[in-house]
Amino acid sequence: MAAVTQQKMDATEARLATLDLPESAPWLAEAREAALTRVRAAGLPGRRDEYWKYTRPDTLVQPEAPTAAVFDHGEEAPVFDTVDRLKVVFVDGVFSSDLSDPLEGEGFTIERLSDVADKDIHWAKDLYGTLETNGQDPVKRPLAALNTAFAYDGVVIRVTGKVSRPVSLIYVHESEASDAMLHHVIKLEEGADFTLLENGPAAARFNKVLEVDVADKAGFHHVRAQGRDHERRAVTHIFGRLGAESTFKSFTLTVNGQMTRNEAILELTGDDAVAHVAGACLGDGDFHHDDTVFITHDAENCESRQVYKKVLRNGATGVFQGKILVKNKAQRTDGYQISQSLLLDDDSQFYAKPELEIYADDVACSHGSTSGAIDDEALFYLRSRGLPEGIATDLLTLAFLAEAVEEIEDEALAEEIVSRLDAWLTRRRKG
Amino acid sequence: MLEIKDLKVKLEEEDKQILKGVNLTVEAGKVHAIMGPNGSGKSTLSYVLSGRDGYEVTGGEASLEGEDLLDMEPEERAAAGLFLAFQYPVEIPGVGNMTFLRTAVNAQRKARGEDEISAGDFLKLIREKAKTLKIDAEMLKRPVNVGFSGGEKKRNEILQMAMLEPKMCILDETDSGLDVDAMKLVSEGVNALRDAGRGFLVITHYQRLLDHIKPDVVHIMADGRIVKTGGPELALEVEQNGYADILAETA
Numbered sequence: 053m054a055a056v057t058q059q060k061m062d063a064t065e066a067r068l069a070t071l072d073l074p075e076s077a078p079w080l081a082e083a084r085e086a087a088l089t090r091v092r093a094a095g096l097p098g099r100r101d102e103y104w105k106y107t108r109p110d111t112l113v114q115p116e117a118p119t120a121a122v123f124d125h126g127e128e129a130p131v132f133d134t135v136d137r138l139k140v141v142f143v144d145g146v147f148s149s150d151l152s153d154p155l156e157g158e159g160f161t162i163e164r165l166s167d168v169a170d171k172d173i174h175w176a177k178d179l180y181g182t183l184e185t186n187g188q189d190p191v192k193r194p195l196a197a198l199n200t201a202f203a204y205d206g207v208v209i210r211v212t213g214k215v216s217r218p219v220s221l222i223y224v225h226e227s228e229a230s231d232a233m234l235h236h237v238i239k240l241e242e243g244a245d246f247t248l249l250e251n252g253p254a255a256a257r258f259n260k261v262l263e264v265d266v267a268d269k270a271g272f273h274h275v276r277a278q279g280r281d282h283e284r285r286a287v288t289h290i291f292g293r294l295g296a297e298s299t300f301k302s303f304t305l306t307v308n309g310q311m312t313r314n315e316a317i318l319e320l321t322g323d324d325a326v327a328h329v330a331g332a333c334l335g336d337g338d339f340h341h342d343d344t345v346f347i348t349h350d351a352e353n354c355e356s357r358q359v360y361k362k363v364l365r366n367g368a369t370g371v372f373q374g375k376i377l378v379k380n381k382a383q384r385t386d387g388y389q390i391s392q393s394l395l396l397d398d399d400s401q402f403y404a405k406p407e408l409e410i411y412a413d414d415v416a417c418s419h420g421s422t423s424g425a426i427d428d429e430a431l432f433y434l435r436s437r438g439l440p441e442g443i444a445t446d447l448l449t450l451a452f453l454a455e456a457v458e459e460i461e462d463e464a465l466a467e468e469i470v471s472r473l474d475a476w477l478t479r480r481r482k483g
Numbered sequence: 484m485l486e487i488k489d490l491k492v493k494l495e496e497e498d499k500q501i502l503k504g505v506n507l508t509v510e511a512g513k514v515h516a517i518m519g520p521n522g523s524g525k526s527t528l529s530y531v532l533s534g535r536d537g538y539e540v541t542g543g544e545a546s547l548e549g550e551d552l553l554d555m556e557p558e559e560r561a562a563a564g565l566f567l568a569f570q571y572p573v574e575i576p577g578v579g580n581m582t583f584l585r586t587a588v589n590a591q592r593k594a595r596g597e598d599e600i601s602a603g604d605f606l607k608l609i610r611e612k613a614k615t616l617k618i619d620a621e622m623l624k625r626p627v628n629v630g631f632s633g634g635e636k637k638r639n640e641i642l643q644m645a646m647l648e649p650k651m652c653i654l655d656e657t658d659s660g661l662d663v664d665a666m667k668l669v670s671e672g673v674n675a676l677r678d679a680g681r682g683f684l685v686i687t688h689y690q691r692l693l694d695h696i697k698p699d700v701v702h703i704m705a706d707g708r709i710v711k712t713g714g715p716e717l718a719l720e721v722e723q724n725g726y727a728d729i730l731a732e733t734a
Contacts, residue, residue, distance in 0.1 A: 438561035453579025
């Protein structure tokens with residue numbers, strides 16, 4: 053790897069100068085120091101980095117967060133409002149015990165990271181920063197290492213049973229200049245089952261890392277709705293490790309947001325594991341959304357799917373970088389990747405970089421990427437049945453996103469997401 | 484009901500005149516059939532009437548119950564009571580058949596200033612109509628026309644027609660791609676909708692559809708014009724002798 057340039061070192065040190073390592077027990081302090089070393093070794097992302105070719109990291113890296121107006125959500129109820137769940141609320145990146153439910157539930161333990169940080173011995177020692185470290189090879193992800201070093205808050209969850217009631221992380225944005233980092237660690241024991249929900253704009257700038265260790269035969273389900281403030285900026289990383297016969301399913305809805313980079317880095321380490329990641333996004337105007345996915349198959353007979361759909365209008369930009377790496381022992385891998393954009397005008401842009409790297413010989417991998425406009429034939433068909441052009445266009449837009457939304461297993465959660473999409477489209481149709 | 488006067492249409496993209504002065508009046512309660520060789524302009528007529536892009540009206544007029552059709556958006560024509568059963572119904576992945584139909588029914592009602600149909604009433608109505616067309620619950624749930632056979636697509640068109648209750652129905656080669664049994668089923672569906680207040684324009688190549696949907700008037704179209712008009716016997720003449728004789732006599 054090329055040496056870090058002086059310019060990059062300066063930018064990195066300028067950012068680091070604004071941060072303090074949180075006080076932690078020795079095991080955690082050690083993990084934070086090691087992460088800081090990784091940040092310095094790689095340097096924070098710069099405009100010339102190949103991995104950031106389509107997304108300018110400047111606002112995510114600069115010392116101070118660009119301010120972001122707090123958005124008035126009006127009467128609209130927050131997403132997942134009707135879902136029975138354990139609510140865990142963070143305001144501008146700080147846990148709020150007043151707004152949260154008591155941190156307890158059946159089949160799992162949940163603690164606040166800043167509480168865990170005081171403990172001399174904790175199981176999270178083996179996990180905190182571990183999957184993030186593994187995920188630094190072959191591509192560096194310095195903003196994730198920065199998070200491991202400096203995140204003060206987050207949740208630490210250990211799941212031992214089959215948990216039907218989801219844990220819901222709610223991110224409230226109140227301050228125009230908030231710069232938040234959260235680091236969550238989730239460990240699913242063998243045969244455990246768990247659903248995590250996330251929603252809310254979080255902060256003016258948000259850096260979040262989620263590390264999920266899924267043991268054999270366990271199932272992890274994740275549904276996230278990123279919104280609704282427009283000026284916010286976010287970089288998020290999900291690091292997942294999948295054991296044998298385990299399942300990992302993650303879906304993200306993104307509406308609005310000037311800058312969002314969502315990375316998912318999954319490693320299938322046990323035979324017969326299944327990993328699905330999906331995303332639907334709706335962008336309007338000065339919207340930039342980047343999905344970067346890296347899935348490594350390192351075991352036999354595993355399945356992975358990446359399904360990403362973007363609707364872009366008024367000059368919005370979408371990016372997809374997705375890779376499937378099949379190592380030589382990962383025979384009978386079934387890999388699928390699709391990234392598509394619906395461009396509603398000539399000003400909007402979609403950049404896609406699908407990659408397959410395969411070392412095993414008995415493998416079925418497919419990938420595809422398309423960009424297109426609304427299908428005129430379909431539009432006329434709907435209008436000829438009496439649907440006004442706007443409603444017909446919205447219906448076709450929802451239909452375009454359907455393949456991604458269908459990746460959500462739970463029907464009630466899928467309906468929640470569809471109703472959000474519908475509301476977003478309706479708001480814009482009615483101006 | 485439907486009145487077309489000296490309608491002239493060319494393709495927008497190329498300078499090609501397709502309709503060269505079509506005159507046609509369909510009265511309420513009547514079934515008119517248009518037959519004609521390939522390229523005579525039959526399908527163009529149906530598309531121009533329903534408002535598809537890509538055609539330029541260079542002369543003449545078309546109205547539905549006195550309202551100028553050519554000035555309206557496709558959805559306004561639909562709300563005014565025009566319905567086109569497509570020759571090739573469009574597949575729309577991701578949009579459920581039932582959702583689509585309920586949205587369409589309610590959009591038309593809204594455009595006419597009527598109340599929306601309740602979910603319960605809609606369900607009752609569609610089940611009843613679907614049953615007579617042998618459309619099962621599974622087909623109603625599936626995305627519009629996706630994975631439907633040729634016959635299923637055409638039955639689905641007739642179901643839409645039955646649900647939307649238009650005043651003027653245009654059937655564009657509804658018989659194409661149908662086997663005998665499917666044609667019988669589709670025809671029965673159409674015949675069930677025959678009504679004193681409703682007009683039909685049936686476009687077809689073949690007489691056999693007209694055995695099932697008996698027309699009152701038959702027109703022969705060639706080279707962008709209606710060249711001959713007569714009773715049902717005209718269709719039989721075409722079936723026996725082809726278009727050559729008629730075209731020769733009108734040339």
